[in-house]
Amino acid sequence: MKLEASNITVSAHGRSIVDGANLALVSGELVGLIGPNGAGKSTLLRALLGITRRDAGRVTLDGADFDAMSSPARARAVAFLPQERRVEWRLTAHDVVMLGRYPHQAGLGSATPADREAVQRAIAAVEGEDLTKRPVSVLSGGERTRILLARALAVEAPLLLTDEPIAALDPYHQLHVMEILRQRARAGAGVLAVIHDLSLAARFMDRLVLMDSGRIVAEGSPAEALSPERLASVYRISAVAGSNAGAPYILPWSRS
Amino acid sequence: MKQSRPQPPASGVSSPSRHAAGGVGPRIPARDAARVSLMTALFAAVALLSLTAQAQTKPQRIVSMNLCTDELLMRIVDPSRIAAITYLSRQPVNAPLGLDDISAKLPVNHGLAEEVIKLNPDLILAGQFAATTATNLLRHLGYRVEIFPPENTLEDMRANIRHLGELVGEPARAEAVITDFDARFAALEAQLPPGEKPVFADVGVSNYIAGSNTLYTEIVNAGGYRTLGQALGFEGFRNIPLETILTVRPALMSTATPWTSPPSLSTTSLGHPALRRLMAATPQVVIPERYTTCGAPSVLGAIEILVEARKAGARR
Amino acid sequence: MTRPTLPYFGLLALLALLCVALAAVSMMVGPGGGPAEIMAMIARGDDDLAWMMVGEVRFPRTLLALCVGATLGMAGAALQGLLRNPLADPGVVGVSSSASLGAVIALYSGISMAFPLALPLMGIAGALASAFLLLMLAGRGGMLTLVLAGVAISSLCAALMSLALNMSPNPYAAAEIMFWLMGSVTDRSMDHVMLAAPLMALGAMMLMLAARSLNALSLGEETAASLGVSLTRTRALVVGGASIGVGAATAVCGGIGFIGLVVPHLLRPLVGHTPGRLLAASALGGAALLMAADILVRILPTGIELKLGVVTALVGAPFFLWLIFRARAELES
Helix, strand or coil: CEEEEEEEEEEECCEEEEEEEEEEEECCCEEEEECCCCCCHHHHHHHHHCCCCCCEEEEEECCEECCCCCHHHHHHHEEEECCCCCCCCCCEHHHHHHHCCHHHCCCCCCCCHHHHHHHHHHHHHCCCHHHCCCEHHHCCHHHHHHHHHHHHHHCCCCEEEEECCCCCCCHHHHHHHHHHHHHHHHCCCEEEEECCCHHHHHHHCCEEEEEECCEEEEEECHHHHCCHHHHHHHHCEEEEEEEECCEEEEEEEEEC | CCCCCCCCCCCCCCCHHHHHCCCCCCCCCHHHHHHHHHHHHHHHHHHHHHHHHHHHHCCCCEEECCHHHHHHHHHHCCHHHEEEEEHHHHCHHHCCCCCHHHHCCCCEECCCHHHHHHHCCCEEEEECCCCHHHHHHHHHCCCCEEEECCCCCHHHHHHHHHHHHHHHCCHHHHHHHHHHHHHHHHHHHHCCCCCCCCEEEEECHHHEEECECCHHHHHHHHCCCEEHHHHHCCECEEECCHHHHCCCCCCEEEECCHHHCCCCHHHHHHHCHHHHHHHHCCCECCCCCHHHHCCCCCHHHHHHHHHHHHHHHHHC | CCCCCCCHHHHHHHHHHHHHHHHHHHHHCCCCCCHHHHHHHHHCCCHHHHHHHHHHHHHHHHHHHHHHHHHHHHHHHHHHHHHCCCCCCHHHHCHHHHHHHHHHHHHHHCHHHHCCCHHHHHHHHHHHHHHHHHHHHHCCCCHHHHHHHHHHHHHHHHHHHHHHHHHCCCCCHHHHHHHHHCCCCCCCCHHHHHHHHHHHHHHHHHHHHCHHHHHHHCCCHHHHHHCCCCHHHHHHHHHHHHHHHHHHHHHHHCCCCCHHHHHHHHHHHHHCCCHHHHHHHHHHHHHHHHHHHHHHHHHCCCCCCCCHHHHHHHHHHHHHHHHHHHHHHHHHC
C-alpha cells in the first residue's frame, strides 16, 4: 500500500504554512517527519488526511484519489493518532480501544467477535492487559498514551500516521512506544510519526523527512537527513553523533 | 381635603354684575342711583355667595373615571351636569342597559389626568383599583375625588347608589333608582319556577370560574341557578383544572364572550375537545359581560337572561 | 463494549417498566379524583363525563409528559455528547427560547387562530431558525463558539418576546407568557399530542442516527474525523434533531427545563459512560422523571396550580449547582 501526497499547500490568514510538500509512505517502513517548531509538520499530516483544508495538492492511495474515497474506506485505510490526549467521559481503557473499530462497524455498532479480537491484539501489542478495566482518566501519561495508541492499532489499517506520539513521556515509555511502532512497521504497516527527539528518530526510523518553514528540505536515511550541515541550517544547532550496538544516535549539544 | 375651585357659573344663572352695572331700566336721581347700586351690589354678592354654596353641594361638572360609576351617574344625574364618562361606556360591548341615547351624547375620558384637568371638574368619581396614579395626581392638585369600592353584593350596590346620590345632591333620584331596581328584581324573581337551583357553568378564559361570596354568584343565584364554583364549594374567583370542571354536570353553560379577542394563550383553553363536547351537549346562553361586571342596575339584564333560560329548562 | 454492572438492555427494560408504572399512576391521579371518585361518577350515570375526563384530559396529559420527557432527556444527552460537556442542556443552544418566541408570535398575532397546526409549527419554525442561525454563527468554529452563539440567540429571543408582549393589545399577555414559560402539561388535549408527537419522533430519530458518532467524538474531533465521522453531519443531526424535538415540545408545553441536564447525568454511569447508549436510556429516564414530576404537581396540596417547569427547576437547579461544585476541579483542568 502506498500513500502519496504531492504539492500539498496550506495557508491561513495570508501566511503559508505548508508550501508544495511531497510525501510518500509505503507499507513496511517506519518514517519520521522531523523539523523545528512551526515547520508545518502537524499541518501537513492533517492536510494529508483531509482534516485540514488544502489550498492545493493531491493525495493518492495506490494511485486512486484519496479524497474521493468514502469516509469509512479512508478510515479503514489510514489510522491517525493525534497529539490530543484528552478523553471525555469516564470510559474504560477497553471501551476506548474498541472505538478504534468504528470504521468497521455500522448500524447500531455492536461489537462483533472480530472486533473483540482486534481489540485484544491491540491491547496486547501495547502490553496494556492490566489496564483494560480502568477508566482512562485515572491512567498516567504513559499508560494513557499506550491505550490511545492501542486504539489506533485496533483500526488495523495498513497505514498509521501519528503526531508526536512520545511527547511528555518518560524515557521508559518513549522507548516502549518507539518499539511498538517499529514492530508495527515490521509486521507490514506503513507508519509515519511526527517526532522531535532526534536521537530516537535516528535510531528507530528507516527514513527521515526533514521539514523547514513549510517545505521538505531533506529526505533519506538518518545520516543523510541529519548531517551536521542540515542540523546547523535547519535546527541552528550542532550535535554529537555516534553509534551504539550498531544503531546511530544524535545528541544536540549546542546552539550555533 | 381642599374644597372645589371657584367655578364660573353654569348656564342659566344670569350674571349679577350685569345688573349692578345698571343696564336697562327707568332713570333714577344720581344720589339714589348710588344707593341702589350699592344695595344691588350687596344683594348680588350675597346671591353669588349662596349660589356658590349651592354649587358646592351640587356639583355641576362631574367626571366619572370608572365604568361602573359611569352607569350610576347617568341614572341619577341630568346629562348636563356630566362633564365626561369613560370611553368604555361608549363601546357597544360595554353599553349599560337602556342608557344608549344618553351615553352617545356625552364626552369621554380615558382615565388620564391631563384630559380630566381640561374638563375642569368639580367632582371626580373613580374606582378603587383602576387609574390610581391619575387619581392620586388629581387629588394632589386639589380636585375633589371620590373613590367607590367595587360592589361585592347587591346591597353594596344600593349603598353606592345612595352614596353617589348624596355626593351629587340628588338623594331622591337615587332612592328612585333603587326602588325601580327592586321592583324589577322582584318581578323577575317571581317568574322563577320552584325547586333546587341547577348548575350554571360559565367558563372563562383559562377556566376562570366564580365561587360563592362574589357579586357574580349573587346575580346568578337571583337568575335561578347555582354557579359552578358554588357547586364545587369554593369562594371567590379561581382558575380550575378542566378535570374538575368535568366532574359536575351543568344544566346551562356559557363560555367567554367578546373579551376572547385579541387572541392570547388563555383563549386556547376554550378550545379543548372535552370542553367543546360538554358544550355541545348542554344548553347555552350568552350573557354580555357588561351586565355582570358592575354592581349596577344593568345586572337585571343578566338576571333576565338566566330567568328565561330557567323557564325554558322547566318547560322541557 | 465492556459489560457495565447492569447489562444495557436490562437497564432499558427496567426504565421502560418504570415508565409504564408511572403512566399507570398518572392515569389514576388528578383534580377530578382517583379511581374511587371516577367509579362513583359512572355509578350515578355521569359515565360520559368520566370518559371525557379520563380519556380526553388525563390520558393526553400522561402521553404528553411521557413524550416531552423523552425528547428533553434524549436531546440533553445528545447535546452533552456533541459538546463533550456534562453541563450542556437543550437551553444551551437556544432552542427553548426560540421555540417559545415562535409560539408567542403565533399566539399574539392571531396566526394560531387561522389553523390549529400553526402554534406548534411556529414553535418548530422558531427552533429551526435559531438552529440555522446557530450553525451559521458557529461555522467551522469549535464547541465554545457554538455555546456562545446559543447564549446570544437565547438573549435575542427573550428580547423579541418582550417586544411582542409589549405590543400585544391583550392586557393579560405578559402574565400569561410568564405562566407559560414555567411549563405545564395541564389540560392539553389529544390534538396537542397528535401535532407534537410526530415531530418529537422525527427529532428522536435524527438524534439516534448520530449516536455512534457521539461515541467516537469522546476522543476529540480530530480522532473522530480520522475514524470517518463527518463532523458537519453529526452537528446537523444533533442540533437539528434537538431543535425539532424540543421545539415541538416547547410549542405545546411551554418551557420545561433541567430534564435534559439531570437525566443524562444520572444515567451516564449506568451505561458505562458511553454517549451513544445514553440516548435511549435518557429518553426513558426523561419520560419517567417528567411523569413523576407531573404526578407530584397533582398530588401536592398547593391551592394554586403548581407549574411543571417550576417543579423541575426546583429539583434541577440545586442539582445543577451540586454538579458544578463536584465538577469544578475537572472544569478548571
